[in-house]
Amino acid sequence: MNEENKKRRSKNELKLIAKKLDEREMEILEHLHKVKFATSDQLRRVFFTENKNETASLRACNRTTKRMKELGIIDHLDQQIGGKRGGSSGKIWTFSASGYNLLKLGNTKLKAGRKRLYEPTSILFLEHMLAINEIYTKLLELDQQKKIELLETQHEPRCWRTFSERGISFYLKPDLFASLVPAHEREFETVYFLEIDRATEAPIKVIKKCKQYINYFNSGIEQRQNGVFPFVVWITPNEKRCEQLTRYIHENLPKAEMLFRVITIKEFDTLIRGMKKQQEDK
Template sequence: MMKLSDVQLSILKLLKDCRYASTRQLADLYFAESSSPRTATRRANLATKTLFEAGYITHLKRRIGGRRAGSGSYVWSITKTGLKHLRLNDPQIQVRFRNRYEPTAHHLEHTLGITQVYVELKKLDRLGKIELEAFSFEPASHRSFAKFTQNATLKPDAYAKLVIGNEEEFIFFLELDKDTESLSRVVNQCKKYIQYFNTGIEQRETGIFPQVVWVVPDRKRQVAIENRIQEELNSYWTLFEVITLEEFPDFVIGDSDE
């Protein structure tokens, strides 16, 4: 069993949690201090090449930006061998069979979108704008609760807890929207959050209910969801924020001024 560097181990842990990450995202996360973006990508390529040759990670046949984008366009995932390596230090990690089929374009875009939200938060952390205390991908972000006589599960795309200014704590449930679902389905998902809010579970554990943040592709979708939420959710609409990915960093930092 080969000895991994701290960065290579971090890449394995990330891929275990997020499922998919592009070379560009890995470069932004672990090699941002490089002299140039090209150097960062080259270093990320070297790290992934080592892990790939050891059988710890693999890449999809499909590339981000196509073949002309080069090796920096690969999308990576962890293998069963990679999970076994992580399990040496953490016996609680489950080594399960993973689907060998390529994900659909929609599923991949959605998953990489959540990874990108994590990348943006880590950038803010690195710049000293925030302190990212916790970030959970699915299924660690899920919450179980009782709904009437049945058990129910709320399934946020991610959960984040951060501190701004060394004192004020902000907690979010994150939902990534790619304008592929109907507005009715978006509202139904919001209603699940309201059901969970009304249990009081999160409030008892943390003292506050996380802000539910919908991250959307553009202003048109943002307005459509905002209007529908305000029309159908009565006073509960205040539990939700709808922003574009481009606005996300400013939204997070801006909370400190409220």
């Protein structure tokens, strides 16, 4: 990371930087604050869609991120998706301390300023965060394409839920919450708790997380607040993992199978665009 981007800037300096940003650059900064990490390709797919040529769109994205980096409000990690041959689309961007403090100028709800750039605690953590953002990016793309109407998303920690059992408080920590309306059913809202599985954990840990969802379902909190309990969707990287988790859920939680869906990432678009019957049956 660029050492220059770690310098602390005064409020007046931040105000001058803010005046230099256009609407899209400000949206990118807010987006990075929400998702923490995003590749250049993910940013391109969300913010540079006016040009149908992907190469031209990526060049425009690269010009913008370079300018924002020079202003000291974002920076890219040393790691790249795809290694050195991953190219500019594989750069991983995050917001800097100055970027965070710039956002604070117009948002008093943000906590005290960061002393350094947002840095991943491990490669596995980074890969998981990027996988979550890939799903979020797909949701935004479907919304842009008018295939769904994306009503709300909640990232960590807003998507986390609390409940208690026998006087003990517990946290349920989904990766992402989404509320949307499929294009073919304008009056039908569908809600999801999304779990992005990287096939890095033993299936028994997935079952343990599923049991937390069952306990939260039994608490009735979500149903009282929102009228329905969200679908819990496990998104797996391949068919083998999908079949493995499906089998484990069937064998270990046969009475709660209807609460969960296990799919591959390739099936995500199809699932999101139409689940009316399952929602009514739930």
